[in-house]
Amino acid sequence: MALIWLLSLALVGASSAHYLQTYPSIVQVETIQPSGFWEQTCAASILNSRYVLSAASCFSTSPSLHRIRAGSAFRYSGGIINYVDSVTNYPTGNFTNQVHDISVVRLASVLTYNALIQRAAIPEPQTIIPNGIVLAQGGWGRGNSSYSLSFAQVRTVSGSHCGVNQPANQTTFNSTSNVLCGTLTQGFNVSNADGGSPWFLGNVTVGVVSGVDHGNSSWSGIIATPIAYFTNWIVRTAV
Numbered sequence: 001m002a003l004i005w006l007l008s009l010a011l012v013g014a015s016s017a018h019y020l021q022t023y024p025s026i027v028q029v030e031t032i033q034p035s036g037f038w039e040q041t042c043a044a045s046i047l048n049s050r051y052v053l054s055a056a057s058c059f060s061t062s063p064s065l066h067r068i069r070a071g072s073a074f075r076y077s078g079g080i081i082n083y084v085d086s087v088t089n090y091p092t093g094n095f096t097n098q099v100h101d102i103s104v105v106r107l108a109s110v111l112t113y114n115a116l117i118q119r120a121a122i123p124e125p126q127t128i129i130p131n132g133i134v135l136a137q138g139g140w141g142r143g144n145s146s147y148s149l150s151f152a153q154v155r156t157v158s159g160s161h162c163g164v165n166q167p168a169n170q171t172t173f174n175s176t177s178n179v180l181c182g183t184l185t186q187g188f189n190v191s192n193a194d195g196g197s198p199w200f201l202g203n204v205t206v207g208v209v210s211g212v213d214h215g216n217s218s219w220s221g222i223i224a225t226p227i228a229y230f231t232n233w234i235v236r237t238a239v
Helices: 227-237
Strands: 026-032 038-048 051-054 066-070 080-089 103-107 134-139 150-157 180-184 198-201 204-209 221-226
Touching: 038 066, 038 204, 051 204, 051 227, 066 103, 134 180, 134 204, 180 204, 204 227, 221 227
Parallel strands: none
Antiparallel strands: 026 038, 026 066, 038 051, 051 103, 066 080, 080 103, 134 150, 134 198, 150 180, 180 221, 198 204, 204 221
């Protein structure tokens, strides 16, 4: 299926009451626990009526252990449940090192679009996201006390600032051209991101937050996979 290519130059803001109306392509990823409880563990973006885009690290177990909840801004309630049929993680690289952490996920049944369930717009191949751009990061924030969808502002930074916990504490992460790095503009101790959370530039989903090593709320640097680096692969896979 063809995807819609859009590129916006401005960030589209959303009020706290209308996050999902503004960004209806974001969905929850739920994983069944040993207790039998379905826990919201990640996020994803709707590519089309049968596929969603997320982080590969969110789907390291059997597809049958995962499902998505679309059309709901709240954890564990509302919206439409759709189970996962199959998972295609990007075939090269090791996502445990926060590189190529991207996955195209096929759903067991077709999604029905409505005002709160819509496909994501993604960028053309090799679109460059420069440093210093403010993006909107959507998510529920796994492990946080909030049960509602929220959005935070993320400013893109150079690869030398990836994973900086404090100004003098640089991790050993090696940035490459296929990684996006960002810093939350509200401060290092505020994060609403899940693995697979989308980064929006206007109405275009330009990044997928890595699900690796993102559980520490004091982490100031957020690492995402730039969708434009994988656009051709995504189009070939999501059909």
